[in-house]
Amino acid sequence: MPTVLWFRRDLRLTDHPALLAAVRDAADGEVVALFVADPRLIVAAGAPRLRRLTASLRALDRALDGRLVIRLGATDAVVPAVVHEVGATAVHVTASTEPYGRRRDAAVEHALDVPLVRTGSPYAVAPGRLRTRQGTPYTVFTPFRRAWLEHGWSAPAAPAPTVRWVQVRGDGWASLAGPDHDHRRADRQPSEPGADGGDPTEPAGERDALASWRRFAGGPLAEYAVDRDRPDREGTSRLSAALKLGEVHPRTLLADLAQAVAAVPELAPDAEVFTSQLAWREFHADVLWHRPEAAHSSLRAVVPDDAWASGPHADAAFTAWSEGRTGYPLVDAGMRQLATTGWMHNRVRMVTASFLVKDLHLDWRRGAAHFMAHLVDGDVAQNQLNWQWVAGTGFDAAPYFRVLNPVTQSQRFDPDGRYMHRWVPELRDVPAPAVHQPWTLGERAPAGYPAPIVDHATERRATLEAYGRRG
Ligand SMILES: Cc1cc2nc3c(=O)[nH]c(=O)nc-3n(C[C@H](O)[C@H](O)[C@H](O)COP(=O)(O)OP(=O)(O)OC[C@H]3O[C@@H](n4cnc5c(N)ncnc54)[C@H](O)[C@@H]3O)c2cc1C
Known part of the structure; x- marks a missing residue:
């Protein structure tokens, strides 16, 4: 009688304590390798993350000689169904620790009539x-x-002893197709170059x-x-x-x-x-x-609720930010890197997030949701708590009076403008130091690149006043 190894955030075969436990527990070392494509997760993932997940699962499937079983459906229905089908004695997992995963696992455990064994995290x-x-x-x-x-x-963990991966019918790769999923990219072999030759999100597995x-x-x-x-x-x-x-x-x-x-x-x-x-x-x-509520609520109320901007003006500012058209080159380079590759450099994540919250006065949750929809590494714990860190609402956050200046940040961390030149083509012919503040070129400013949508010094003062009311 086999066991089931239900893969989630552990898409590898080495240093895998739950795999060792699944093999130890299985008669004749027979294990079913299962991944459940839950439509709720697929819809929530966003195209870049889904593409990355699919590429990773394909790599895992190759390592398993094509024995990865992908089943479509709600986890609390699919996992018990597979257990009955193969007569499994237990389901083994690496423990989930975030709020959604803990709730999901409790529901699956409740629906199973064999143990759900959590090993490692x-x-x-x-x-x-x-x-x-x-x-x-x-x-x-x-x-x-x-x-x-x-x-x-x-x-x-030690390497797993020989595992006999059980062949079971799956629902196929189409189960992973989200609303705007691009199969051509998901199907690409890892050795093939990315679309622009330098896409950091391409390797997988x-x-x-x-x-x-x-x-x-x-x-x-x-x-x-x-x-x-x-x-x-x-x-x-x-x-x-x-x-x-x-x-x-x-x-x-x-x-x-x-x-x-x-x-x-x-x-x-x-x-x-x-x-x-x-x-x-x-x-x-x-x-x-x-504090599972940190996924959607500020941990510290340092910002009065009426300090977050809303309405058509705020919506226009949000659109300019998300499309990389704020007129601040480092912010725009970061947002365009995100849109193109699904990844953004950490320093630039801090600058773009600070700009949204402290220059545009928009709720950190709005920016966090945009990041989650576009990042290939989008992760509830890391994304929401980093956003709270920048906004000053986290436990051990940047103090509210720390407002990153997008000009001095680019002068310091991209002094020659190489990063900005790469991601903002309109600025390619603008050398440093002007590339940090193209508006100072006056009539010689590059055509097609927007003027700053806000004045940083003015918005910084407004932020300090708003935060100061609570801070
Ligand atoms: C607003 C904002 C949102 C973010 N959202 C995410 C997210 O959704 N997912 C995510 O994995 N990271 C997130 N980060 C953290 C960080 O930006 C990325 O982990 C990092 O840029 C990934 O690049 P790297 O692997 O080359 O990092 P490296 O510098 O090579 O760091 C190695 C590893 O350490 C961890 N790490 C590095 N910096 C941080 C950090 N500040 N917080 C937590 N872990 C860190 C990551 O797992 C990273 O892969 C966010 C940061 C900010 C400021």
Whole structure:
């Protein structure tokens, strides 16, 4: 009698504790590899995320010699149906920790007449595990990070013994087709180049994720502490979608980092900064575990409700922001990178988010929803809590008076304008320093590029006044 391994955010075959548990539990090592295409998730995912998910599942299917079973339908109906069909004795999963996944798993558990066995989580330390000395959840990053480092994590899981993947009828790849899904892109083999030759979202699956990681660890990691803030350089790992989908587990990365530092001690400062970024990911998951409402509500009421702009003027501003037509080159470059590739550099995510909330006075949830619809790495914990961090409404957020200046940010982090030139073609012939403020060129300003839709200094003052009423 087989067991079922229900894949969700763990689309890999190595360092996979739930896979080991499923094989151990199965007679003759027979396991059914299941993915459920739940229409509710498919509709919510948005085309870029769906495309990325499909590419990842195709890679997993290849690694399973075509034995991945894709079934269409509500999870609490499909999982029990598959269990009955194959006579499975248990369903094994990597635990979900975010609000939707926890509710979904509870419903499936209720509908099953065999155990739902949760082994491991998508994090090095499971959300909810760490507590302060007073027994309360952590609300501040630095002490969380300290406790997280002290707690530590297990070594990567051993390779699975031989698994006999059971062949079962599936509903096919069409189950993953969302309303505006592009099959040609989902079908492309990983070795084929992306549409513009440099699309960072194209690699997919465990093999590509590990290859990207090795490339990063063998090169850019050595400059990460500085280069991670430079959108004009290839200085970050680009592993966020792979981590989101579980193509690679953070435990694998942390183990490799420790080895790399042991071999080359000079890597220690950069490895430490990279580890801190993974700790932010774990901190946000921990906050969301304790405060599921953070997915849709401000954690701290630092902004009066009447401070968020609404109405036709606000809608026009939102459209200009989302289309990359604000007249502020770094903001526009970021929003166009997002629209074209489904990914945006972290520094630019901060600048574009700050601009929406503090220059346009729009509710952070509006920007967060746009990001979720367009990011290939869109993740409730990371997206909503980073937005709350920028807006100043999060627990350990940027203070409300920290308003990022889109001009000084581009002067500092894209000094020659290379990133802006890449994503805003109208500015390609405008060299630095004018590219940071093209409006200063007066009549020589490039045709077709908009004038700033707001004056940063004026809007900054308005924000400080509004926040000050509560802050
Ligand atoms: C407004 C806003 C929205 C964001 N939305 C998301 C999102 O939906 N999904 C997402 O994965 N990240 C999100 N981030 C965090 C960060 O921008 C991305 O994780 C990062 O840009 C991914 O690129 P990378 O893999 O090259 O990062 P690297 O610099 O190589 O970092 C390695 C890994 O650390 C984690 N990490 C890095 N920075 C952060 C951070 N600030 N918070 C949490 N984890 C981090 C990511 O998993 C990342 O892959 C958001 C940040 C902001 C400011």
